Amino acid sequence: MSARTYKWIGTRPNRPDGADKVTGRARFGADFNMPGQLVGKVLRSPHAHALIKSIDTSAAEKLAGVKAVVTAKDFPEQENITVPAGEMQVNLRDVTRNIMAREKVLYDGHAVAAVAATTEAVAKEALALIKVEYEILPHVIDVEAAMKDGAPILHDHLRTEGVEPKPTKATNIAKRIDFAKGDVAAGFRKAEVVVERKFTTQPVHQGYIEPHAALASASEDGQVQVWSTTQGHFQVRGFCSRLLNIETSQIRVTPSEIGGGFGGKTVVYLEPVAIRLSQKSGKPVKMVMTREEVFRASGPTSAGVVEVKIGATRDGRIVAAECMVALQAGAFPGSPVGPACMCSFACYDIDDIKVVGYDVVSNRPKVAAYRAPGAPISCWGVESAIDELAIELGMDPIELRLKNAAKQGTKTHYGPTFNRIGFVETLEAAKSSPHYQTPVKRGFHRGVAAGFWFNVGADSSAAAHVGEDGTVTVISGNPDIGGSRASLAMMAAEELGVDYEKVRPVIADTSSIGFNFVTGGSRVTFATGLAVVNAVKEVVRELKIRAAKIWEVEPEAVVWENGMAKPASTNVGEFEPLSLSQLAAMAGKTGGPINGHAQLNAQGAGPGFGVHIVDLAVDHDTGIVTIDRYTAVQDVGTAIHPSYVEGQMQGGAVQGIGWALNEEYIYNAKGKLDNPGFLDYRIPVASDLPMIETVIVEVPNPSHPYGVRGVGEVPIVPPMAAVGNAIARATGIRFLDLPMSPPRVSAAIDAARPKMAAE
């Protein structure tokens, strides 16, 4: 669909990080080591909610081989201020309490103390010697239970924000937010059909295969180096600077290759603790979480309650929509309830909308970002309700969505008016896809759902260095979680008119490139891509100046075409074109090295829309759902490297399917997590799924030179409802609660049986 023709954009070259990854040479978080390093381990709370009466570390400190012990006393108190953490907001006062519990422990697995010792065995032995006296408090896990009067209160200082008059009583509801467009009561009066349902979701973990890991080395002169697996090494630097009162220039953070993040590696857990242990012991300290620690103490996404009401006329025009979203934030305020509310009805052009959101704390690990944070939760409710509406109206689910689709000029309920978006094109592509055009197989049933994500821009810095042989290094500062290095190199090659193989992208540490916001919000190919393009433009500008110098003409008389400087016209004179390598070789005589750099706050991230189609069968005796065919359709703006775009669409779909069918945290009566491992926390395995088919739609983003929109988050938004909608059509039962696991599906079918027989 893209009108321009490109040499590199839209092709599928090998990724620059591929060889090292498939041969095992790539270094991930746990692969960094320093001479003399110690092993750091964390003591974690066995209780869901308890006051810390005392901590006695003296026996641990005396154990041979123990070099340092830290508790909350070793971390300065923080102000009550909120700062961005990836796509989420966090309060520093809470962050320091999350990395090391202070007055109380707030969830099973909450860090209480940490030790650095010469070996892991000694470190573990030392943890066992730390005596913590707890006063166990009543706890609350479930989001609705936490909202009730009389629920155990996590934070005595918490009052609900966004409510007038400001409440005086302590609560677990940290915030209420309201969005409105038009007059929803008037809208519903026009409705001829109304669907009203209450849906719930369970928290799900990002499920990155690589656990959190960090190595920190604090020198005697105050300088600190950190190597860690993160989606944002500048974010790590920022947090460590604030939490430990170290100037940012004193901290140098180098990101490792990353074994999955999905939003969960935009916060800090180990890094400040490792630095503090290193400062106290005088040795480098390495910390690697176990899988159990990852599940008990690192951020999943929220559980949610979503009450949806949608009204339409008989001809399928949605006239009013209302939604209440309550999201569990974990132990500290800050769930993604904002985006959940904003994304709820963003796919549709509806005159009258009202959305209310609540941010609720409970005794679970603090949530972290997870792919399109919040959106999958509200969209599970909304897209299920839209499907029910389609059934009520006897309309094809894609036609119903087409009839109400948001388009350029549609004003959203959260404020902005859409610029050029591609939801209609995406729905049309879904409708004409091979999948939707093929009749459903006997015994199988089809579900469809849509999804939206804003995508973000934000701060990026990049540089392009021309080597003496005319090859180019592209330097950026965003950890590559989805093939972004390849995309950046391709855009640089396209802009410069040279071969992709002549451009080598690297990710620089925090001291070697300017600030970059985290890899999150599907922003890197868009925003950092923009910075790379601008840096290369500066290189081109410089190259033209050098050619002009050699030819003794004005720089304006030189053009850059296909990797060469040429005279702008015959009027300029007869000159042989100068290639990049020729100009590089002469750089010393024409003004020195040729480099470009750029920094920006990228505006105009193009929103993304996706439509997913699934065919599945339900085993009515066991409740097991078998997915036979799955297609993800998405407007990606322009697919710079289509393979990695498809990979994002497939990965998001698969994570969403896991969320839909099996993933859940199981807490026992004492609030202790019962399934902290991949055996019983069931993400899908390869044999569970068919190949995920993809249809790339390209409606270029006008705010990017190559039309890029973010890709990675949209595909996790539709799957839950797509699967639920297919199950509803297979069983006649509308599932309201996730996961739709075999015992639940089986129980619902059994419960419906006598009713069906009676009908």
Add this chain to the structure above:
Amino acid sequence: MKEARYTAPETLDEAVALLASANGSGRVLAGGTDLLVQMRAGTAKPGLIVDVKKIPEMTTITEKDGSYRIGAAVSGAVIGEHEGLRKAWPGIVEAVNLIGSTQVQGRASAGGNLCNASPAADSVPAMVAAGAMVTIQGPKGRREIPAEKVNAGPGRTTLAPGEIVVSFTLPVRPRNSGDAYLRLIPRTEMDIAVVGCGVSLTMDGDRCTAARVSLGAVAPTVLLVEDAGKALVGSTLDDGALEAAAAACRAACKPIDDKRGTIVYRTKIAGVLLKRAAAIAAERARSH
């Protein structure tokens, strides 16, 4: 920190003597796919590890007059590649091969699966349905007991100190016999049975002349459900007989609610799997 001592004797007598001398702190290492995981998790802290993979009797499969003897430490992969077993006991082979992943199959053994004493062990219901006899050697010599008598509860066996499970002996297979094992897991692999069901049948034409049914993960130990077998014997495996056997399975269940399943769901699935496993076993019996 106490380190475990590792030994790899080449004879059973030696292994038994070592184990008996360890004062209860000894553990047998076959494939290690349970033991090493438990040691890493800190739930097992053996003082002595007795690796039995150098003992020929425990690592070989032999056949004598139609009766197979499977060494307790034979890996799942070796069992899966054994033509004779695959033909005579496809249910046992599929059950053993369901343990873990392809990589785990290179190490995991039926003996280890039995002695780990998980009620959800996949190979055990198939062995029980097959009527496997287990040879045990200890300080007091050798004995043979039925497979269903080895486990005493989750993580507990009836083995005396120093005793080692040596091998499984499968009965001579009559003509027109077949067995099958089915388990329910929420995923398609890499999971632990929510319910497992083994069925072994002999058919005479359309009529079932012998049947043994076993259930896993529905009680503290794997169960031999004699009433379910009785409900099938003499029938043509018609719907009535299958429902009676399923009812017997449901009645035998004494499950718990846990992270892997509920009492209601496990009880229901026991009946569902019985019907499905019986159909597969019958089909195999007819074509055997």
